[in-house]
Amino acid sequence: xxxxxxxSDFIRDAVREDLESGRFDRVQTRxxxxxxxxxxxxxxxxxxxxxxxxxxxxxxxxxxFDDTNPVKEDQEFVDAIIDDTHWLLAEPGNVWDGQALxxxxxxxxxxLYAVELIKKGKAYVCDLSPEEMRANRGTLTRPGTPCENxxxxxxxxxxxxxxxxxxxxxxxxxTLRAKIDMASPNINLRDPVMYRIRRAHHHRQGSKWxxxxxxxxxxxxxxxxxxxxxxxxxxxxxxxRPLYDWFLDELGIYHPRxxxxxxxxxxxxxxxxxxxxxxxxxxxxxxxxxxxxxTLAGLRRRGYSSGAVREFCRRAGVSKSDxxxxxxxxxxxxxxxxxxxxxxxxxxxxxIKVIITNVSHEVEWLEAVNNPEDPAxxxxxxxMTKEIFIDADDFRADPPPKYHRLSPGTEVRLRYGYVMxxxxxxxxxxxxxxxxxxxxxxxTKGANPSDGRKIKATIHWVSAVxxxxxxxxxxxxxxxxxxxxxxxxxxxxxxxxxxxxxPNSHTSVRALVEPSVQDAKTGDTFQFERIGYFCVxxxxxxxxxxxxxxxxxxxxxxxxxxxxxA
RNA sequence: UGGCCGAUGGUGUAACGGUAGCACACCAGUUUUUGGUACUGAUAGUUGGGGUUCGAAUCCCUGUCGGCCAGCCA
Numbered sequence: 001x002x003x004x005x006x007x008s009d010f011i012r013d014a015v016r017e018d019l020e021s022g023r024f025d026r027v028q029t030r031x032x033x034x035x036x037x038x039x040x041x042x043x044x045x046x047x048x049x050x051x052x053x054x055x056x057x058x059x060x061x062x063x064x065f066d067d068t069n070p071v072k073e074d075q076e077f078v079d080a081i082i083d084d085t086h087w088l089l090a091e092p093g094n095v096w097d098g099q100a101l102x103x104x105x106x107x108x109x110x111x112l113y114a115v116e117l118i119k120k121g122k123a124y125v126c127d128l129s130p131e132e133m134r135a136n137r138g139t140l141t142r143p144g145t146p147c148e149n150x151x152x153x154x155x156x157x158x159x160x161x162x163x164x165x166x167x168x169x170x171x172x173x174x175t176l177r178a179k180i181d182m183a184s185p186n187i188n189l190r191d192p193v194m195y196r197i198r199r200a201h202h203h204r205q206g207s208k209w210x211x212x213x214x215x216x217x218x219x220x221x222x223x224x225x226x227x228x229x230x231x232x233x234x235x236x237x238x239x240x241r242p243l244y245d246w247f248l249d250e251l252g253i254y255h256p257r258x259x260x261x262x263x264x265x266x267x268x269x270x271x272x273x274x275x276x277x278x279x280x281x282x283x284x285x286x287x288x289x290x291x292x293x294x295t296l297a298g299l300r301r302r303g304y305s306s307g308a309v310r311e312f313c314r315r316a317g318v319s320k321s322d323x324x325x326x327x328x329x330x331x332x333x334x335x336x337x338x339x340x341x342x343x344x345x346x347x348x349x350x351x352i353k354v355i356i357t358n359v360s361h362e363v364e365w366l367e368a369v370n371n372p373e374d375p376a377x378x379x380x381x382x383x384m385t386k387e388i389f390i391d392a393d394d395f396r397a398d399p400p401p402k403y404h405r406l407s408p409g410t411e412v413r414l415r416y417g418y419v420m421x422x423x424x425x426x427x428x429x430x431x432x433x434x435x436x437x438x439x440x441x442x443x444t445k446g447a448n449p450s451d452g453r454k455i456k457a458t459i460h461w462v463s464a465v466x467x468x469x470x471x472x473x474x475x476x477x478x479x480x481x482x483x484x485x486x487x488x489x490x491x492x493x494x495x496x497x498x499x500x501x502x503p504n505s506h507t508s509v510r511a512l513v514e515p516s517v518q519d520a521k522t523g524d525t526f527q528f529e530r531i532g533y534f535c536v537x538x539x540x541x542x543x544x545x546x547x548x549x550x551x552x553x554x555x556x557x558x559x560x561x562x563x564x565x566a
Numbered sequence: 567u568g569g570c571c572g573a574u575g576g577u578g579u580a581a582c583g584g585u586a587g588c589a590c591a592c593c594a595g596u597u598u599u600u601g602g603u604a605c606u607g608a609u610a611g612u613u614g615g616g617g618u619u620c621g622a623a624u625c626c627c628u629g630u631c632g633g634c635c636a637g638c639c640a
Contacts, residue, residue, distance in 0.1 A: 008580090034640055069639065130638060139636055141568045175638055185569040187636050196638035215640045239570055239635055260571085262633090267577080315589060317579050319572090322633060326577050329590045339603060373603070404601085413599055448599090458599045482577095530600045557601045 007056070009318040011049070011259055015057060015230055018257065024229040027059030031085070032066045032103070032219070032233075035077035035203070037273040038288045038295045039084045041309065041330075045264040047088055048313045050232050055095045062226060064101040068218045070202035078203065084296040088306050103222040104204050110213050110221050111165065113251055114176060114194060118157045122250050123194060124149055125160035127174040136182070137190050143183035144190040150179060164197055167210045171197050178217070180246060188243050192216050220244040223256045231258040235320065264316055265324040268477035269294045270484055270497055284501060285478070291537075291548050292478040292505050302475065303525055303535030303550035304330075308337040327477060331551050338525060338533045338550065343370045343377055346415060346460040347513035347528040347547075349472055351389035353435040353464065356420065358442075359386045363463070366445075368416045380516050384417055387464035389512050391531075394459040395436065397425055402560055404456035406436075413458040415529060419444040460529045467512035470545040473537065474507045511547065520545060527553070 018024045029050040033043065054061040063085050067073050082100050089096060117123040126149040128136060138144035152160075161176055163169065176195040184190055194217040199210045213221075223231045231244070238260045248255040265271060270279075271294060279285045279293070288295050291302035299309060312333040316325050346368075364384045371377035390406070399407040406412045411421045418440035428434045443450060481487040484497035492499075517526065525535045532552035539546045 013582090032640090036640080066640065072639075128638095133638075134636075137636060139568085142636095143568090144636090172638065177638095187569080190636085193638050198638080212638095214638075219640085235571070236634055237640090241570095262572085315578075319579070321572050321578095323578070326590065329578070332590055335602090344600080344602095372600085402601095415599065417599090419599095446599090455599080457601075460600075527600085527602080530602070532602095553600075553602050555601070560601080 007052070007314070007317070010320070011053060011230075011232060011261060011318055012056060014257075014259055015053060018229070019057065023257070026229060027054055027057040028062070028227055028229045029054045029059065029232055030062040030064045030101075030223065030226065030228050032064050032222070033081050034066045034069070034072065035074060035081060036069075036072040037077060037276065038297055039081055040271055040276075040293075040295045041266060041299065041312075042264045042271050042294075044088055044296060044309050045313045045316060046232075046234065047085060048310060049261060049318055051089055051092075051095060053230065053232065055093070059095070059229070061092075061096045062101055062228070063096065063099070064222060064226065065103060066215070066219065066222070067102055067104045067203065068213050068215060069198075070200040070205075070212065071198065073203055075203045080297065084300075087300060088296060088309065090306050101226065102204055103218055104202060106218075106222055106225050107205065107209060107213070109225060110218060113221060113253075114161065114213075114217075115158065117178070117194075117247075117250060118161060118176075119154060120250065121154055122179050123176055124152050124157050124179055125164065125174055126150075126177045126191075130172070133175075133193075137187065138182070140187070144187075146182045146191075149177075150182075150191070161195075164195065164211050165209075167199075169197055171199055171210075173197060176211075178243075178247070180243075186239055186242060188216065188240050189246070192243060216240055216243045217247060220248050220256070220258075221251075221253075223258075224248060224254045227254070228256040231256045233258060233260055234263040235260050236263075260320070261318050262320055262323045264313070265322075266294055266327055266330065267324060267482035268327045268479050268484075270479070275497065278498070279478075282498070284498070291473070291475050301537065301548070303523075303533065303548055304334050305337050305341075305525075308333045311337070324483075326482075334551050335533070335554075338527065340373050341371075342525045342527045342533055344368075344372075344527045344529050345514050345517055346382065346462055347470075347472070347511050347517075347531065347534075348389045348391050348460065348462050348467070349474075349509050349511050349528075349531060350392040351512055352392050352395055352433055354388050354390055354420075354438050354461070355435055356386050356388065356438050356440055357423070358439045359384075361386055363466075366416045382416060382514055382516070383463045383466045384414070384461075385463045385465055388414075388461045389464055389467065390436075390459055390461045394457075395422070395433075397433070400561065400564065402564070403557075405459060406457070411441075411453070411455055413444070413455045414440070415458050415460050417445065417461075418442065419449060419453075419455050460531075462512050462514050466515045468515055468518055468545065470511050470513050470517075470547055472509050472511035472534065472547045472549065474509065474549045476505050477502055478505050513545075513547075517545065525550065 031047045031050045051061045175193045177191045180189045182190050195211045241258050289297035289301045312330045365381040368382045394405045396407050413419050420438050420440045424437040426434045479500045480502045481500040484500035520536045522536050522538045533550040534547040537546040537548045
């Protein structure tokens, strides 16, 4: 897909230096999601950075769950994340073994390490309440103040920590804290919590533990224990790196290198778990796999291939500056991918009946090319009869300037068929068009008119008796504003991002599609010629195909028309 | 206000002291039995101010703007 050579960025530069300096003699990365939500395209970037760096240096990649907080985590998410990761990394080669690791598998070793730290006098049991701890922590500008627990003797800490593990204290009664520096300008270093008491069912450990390690304590240990060389993460962890390093150095154990990069944002959507929940629970979308969602499940259902997502993330690149990619870039990747792969068919979204008055009732089968970009895709036969449907967009009783589709007295070419002239418009009593009476030029099958007439437009059509009625779900951006949180480039004065919801992000129409799609399977993708790319939705039932519009084709005419209307 | 980080066309990203390039978007064209695809061209950029240097997007100083941090979340 990508033709550029080995990508280079500040992370790869750093890895290369580490290899040359001998700091590491191999490369191992990991993607460490907490199983508390579905993966979205921002995670896809992170996975691809991790995977890509490992791949480029002949290393290995691991998927490891950071499952240290049982009250937020669930097996459902573990399964979904594994599934999405397999989809994204369609061909892991020998970079990823396809398996998942779990941070919780190291709980026992983490406990032992904690005991070591206590013995070194570098950790203590603290019985401050959350409120007291917050008050003691100070503020951004004011240093924190040490509490008396800080001076607890090692023996007492050992005993207390053991009793914490044994369940002798109530949830929240106390914590184990690292003894670092209550006055540090970096708040993360003001004696952070290493363990909290929390009686909750863990998806893997069950009720074995009642104390759970915090992120800062657990993360570096997991990386270390697993042999990670480069712990790549997003920018918000920059301030946590000193802590990551502190734990590893105090323990004197194998020390991976953490490097941070910016997370990926996308215009016309939102990218946080909280907002996903609100969208789903508020009924604004049908679920986490709604085709309008930026979740991998949603993109996949929408019909985006993982190859298109990979190309998008490759184009995004890696840096440390805040990154907001335009949705158009993603859509370009999708079109580029589908243009090569999707077979073409004809389908009408908003039908107008056409009676071709000089055609008999017999069916004529016309040969159609399946994919002009791929000769190997072959050809198919498309039936034409006296009655066909064309799209309402392709006829104007009163054509505007530059409109060169069908109108009274003008000619167009029927795709793969004949040149056709509109001779009469028949109206219903209500004034709406009932049907068009047209004539074809029998000499123009596969040939231009012999008298040199230029036919400017080719339109798609379907045979009335052969067409299959399907549901076509037409999707558009979920939000009308590029940044739903800052609709005019400024923070909202009132309301929320939900006010930017696009009321037309989903519409559904009855489409008439040529019969060749009748055996289409869920996930199959097509280009409906001149309209857009569609895929078969899992809601499809026998005899009732549901198509999702993945993305429209570029529409130059729509632009021209919009401009002249403006 | 304390700490950390960042700043190159509308968006994203290159240029690693030596011609500011690429992609998307936008605009104008060519080709076309998809107003698709492909192709061509145009517009548009180094955050301000100092300094070092023959030469600065790049190095130094300083200002401005932006992001993150005060969970027993990750």
